[in-house]
Amino acid sequence: MRMFSVSHKTAFVVDHCPYMAESSRQLIECDMLTKSRSQGVIPLAPVAKSLWTCAVECSMEYCRILYDIYPTKKLVNYIVSDSEVHILNSWKQEDQNTHDLMSALAAVGPPNPRQDPECCSVLHGLVAAVESLCKITEYQHESRTTLMDMADRVANRGRIICLTNAKSDTHVRMLEDCVLETIQEQNKLAAGSDRLMPIQQCELVLVHIYPQGDDTLVSDRQKKELSSVLSSEVHSVRAGRYLACKLNVLVQQHFDLASTTITNIPMKPTLNVCEQEEQHANTSANYDVELLHHRDAHMEFIKSGDLHMAGSTSRDSGLKETVTLKWCTPRTNSVELHYCTGAYRISPVDVNSRPSSCLTNFLLNGRSVLLEQPRKSGSKVISHMLSSHGGEIFLHVLNSTRSTLEDPPSISEGCGGRVTDYRITDFGEFMRENRLTPFPDSMVDAAGRAPIERAKSQLERHTRYWPMIISQTTIFNMQAVVPLANLIVKDTLTEEDVLTCQKTVYNLVDMERKSDPLPISTVGSRGKGPKRDEQYRIMWNELETLVKTHVGTSERHQRVLECISACRSKPPEEEERKKRGRKREDKEDKTEKNGKDTEEKSWTADTERLKGVMDREKDEQSECEIIKDSPDSPEPLNKKPRLATEEQQPPEKSKGPVSLLALWTNRITQANSRKHQEFAGRLSSVNNKAELYQHLKEENGMDVHENGKGTR
Structure with missing residues (x-):
């Protein structure tokens, strides 16, 4: 509007x-000649x-x-x-x-x-x-x-x-x-x-x-x-x-104007334009000139709270306030450039007064005047400059605080430090992609939007998620994510663009399967940084955040997000395997802390014990093969299927890590169970109790109790 x-x-x-x-x-009063008037002249x-x-x-x-x-x-x-x-x-x-x-x-x-x-x-x-x-x-x-x-x-x-x-x-x-x-x-x-x-x-x-x-x-x-x-x-x-x-x-x-009063203006010899002061070369006086300008010229004072106001009140005119600035000796070199944050036209309040006329003539001749804040102590602060351009006088606002052209302040260390990991190269590319060029407003697109509106919309999409620090991002440091990051910010996606984004996601899945390292920053963290699974979790979270900011643009953007969500959801077996892998890594970290000597001793003992168990298992397997292949040997009555090892059991039945001794004990028990025929009394037992003297009752006609005594 x-x-x-x-x-x-x-x-x-x-x-x-x-x-x-x-x-x-x-x-x-019109008659100012009070002392030099001759006698007989009637005053005005x-x-x-x-x-x-x-x-x-x-x-x-x-x-x-x-x-x-x-x-x-x-x-x-x-x-x-x-x-x-x-x-x-x-x-x-x-x-x-x-x-x-x-x-x-x-x-x-x-x-x-x-x-x-x-x-x-x-x-x-x-x-x-x-x-x-x-x-x-x-x-x-x-x-x-x-x-x-x-x-x-x-x-x-x-x-x-x-x-x-x-x-x-x-x-x-x-x-x-x-x-x-x-x-x-x-x-x-x-x-x-x-x-x-x-x-x-x-x-x-x-x-x-x-x-x-x-x-x-x-x-x-x-x-x-x-x-x-x-x-x-x-x-x-x-x-x-x-x-x-x-x-x-x-x-x-x-x-919306404001007033600035320039004090301590030397009329002689600095300005050297007033005839009356030129005649009195040995004397000089300081004058004040009040200027009006836009209120934004005092914005830095208002923000910092360092505002030096001089006010005068009157019952008829109300309150009139002005900011006081001191005159600095002007520099002879007008070519010198100053870092300005704004320039505002000025207008003298009393335009016909001698000080105002001298000041304006002085500035219109190509000279510049620096203005400083009046302070009782400390070094002087030059905050403004008066200079003319094209026959008009401007009040320039100089940056008296930290300049944006200096090194940027540290974000992690606080004020006064330095940051060296800004994405400067990426920001240059970002500026090239969002350059503005002159274009007639009458040229609108199919949706009725003017070129400036399309440019604003593109700039808004490109800045929805754009980390400024290299250490605060992972995906923008990965070459594999560049195709998706460049396409997801577009207003519309084609089918080919969607396929390219999906291919990028599949490549990331393949990298995770191969456990390829990621460019994760270790700034502010101890040790080697997060583990490999944690690195990929951070990467997936950031990628999902980027795509979610653009998911409402079109339906094809939603398909890219669905692809990421589908690739992130792992089957239960893989999640359990990763959990066991993380526990094993934690156990290895604890083992490293116990010392190298303890590790070598326990490793040697486990190796010898494992070697003995494996030798006995080979002998037992050989003996079982001989018995099995012999034609005279009957098939064992209690032949059982081979027990599933811990690795063969499904993850949902696993109760945690099993010791090596328990694992091999189960195997030995299984092998021994295949070597002999089960005891016949154990097969006919009732409630795990075998009955003695089974035929005694038939022969003598007696009731037999479990203690061996009977009655006729």
Whole structure:
């Protein structure tokens, strides 16, 4: 949306009625020659400006400051109201200058005190100001033409500043009601017109001017919302210097300006441009000059809290604050470059004073001035620089804190350290892939997006997951992951792209099966770093995080994530094997800690015992083969199948590691069970108890008990 703020349009309405010809009663001395005046010469009497003259001078200062700092896109429409309306300029950019306005005001002339007051009213000017705000400016027309079908998105806002002499608070409310009714009427007319725009927001600033020595008849009032379209505020100010201070404060509030006062400016011999100081070569004086500029020039002060403010308060002008900076001796070499973070146009507050004139002439001759912060102790800090470019003077903000051009601060060690593992090469490639080139906005894609929107979308996709430090990433340090990382950030994927991504995932699975090493950083960890299984777990987690950030882009991106999830899920047998492998590695690590001597002794004992068991097993197997192959040997009655070893058992039945002695004992028991026929009594046993004298009862007819005694 192309939004225009309230400061885009400012309509000045100056009352030209007969009562504005009244004296302001602020006397100005014209005769300065008090000591050198000869006798008999009558001194000049002091003069006083009228309310009209004070209003014109202050409003012109308002416009001058505005044009100095904002040469474009901040427009003023000057209107004079008496028995009729005098519109002195238009919204066109070529009409925005103080020279044309002063010429038009000279043609209007001062108000006629003998004119009938009943025929004059400031209401005519307020109605004309509302009508002027509904007119379309060149910048609004350009935005409406660019948006074409969405021209209604261009906002129309403005501000009306009325300088008048009101009669009472009731008179002020009548003026506000008139402006509100006019806005409602003009919005209805603008709704059906292509040359007018309805007003979405309007600020009315009423400045009541009254002579010095009189009591004000109008009360001050803060900004108040009269409707959803109109807000109003009232300022009651005495004429003269008080009105000038009030307009100076208002222009700072309306256009987000700030004040800087340069102190200790030597007029001689440093500047050497003022004739009066040149005549007195042995003397010099220090002066102060106040400058206005955009508020962002003080942003570094606001962030750091190192703001040196000098304020002056007045009941009529309110609070006026300024930042104080000290003059530094200018350097003769203007070619020297300084690291600047911003440059802002300036405008002197008192443009006609001798110090301001000397300073501006000095800067326009190609010289530069460094400004430092006033400090009671410590080294001086140069924070700003004054220099001219193309006939305009700018206040440059110098970086007084840590420069971004220096070595970057350490992320792992804290402030003051150094980091050497930034992905500088990858960042250079990233910048090349996201370069911007001029392109007409009218060239849109199939989705109706302009080139700048497509560029923003691409930049957003590329930065969803982009680690800055080499030690914080694994996949971006692997050449095998490059094809997938380059394709997954695309807006759309083809079938060939999906196959390439799946092939990359399969290659990673093959690397894991072969236990290939990964570029895992060991910064901040003890020993050799994580184990091989942990390395691959970290790699898979990071790869899955990268793909998940783009999974909502399209269905093919989802297929890549499904492929990764399928390759990560291992069968239970492989997971159990990895678990046993990790336990075996832990056991080996513990064995290393026990010492080399204990390891050698236990290894020798186990080897000898294993060798003896294997020899006996060979003899037993040979004997079993002879018995089995002999035709006279009967088949054993209790022949059992060969017992499954621990390796042959499924992982889910394994109860943990089995000792080597238990393993070979089971084998020996199995082999011995194949050598002989089972005892016949054990085969006929009941409850593991064999019955003795089985045929005794049949022969003697006796009941035999288990203790061998019987009864007849």
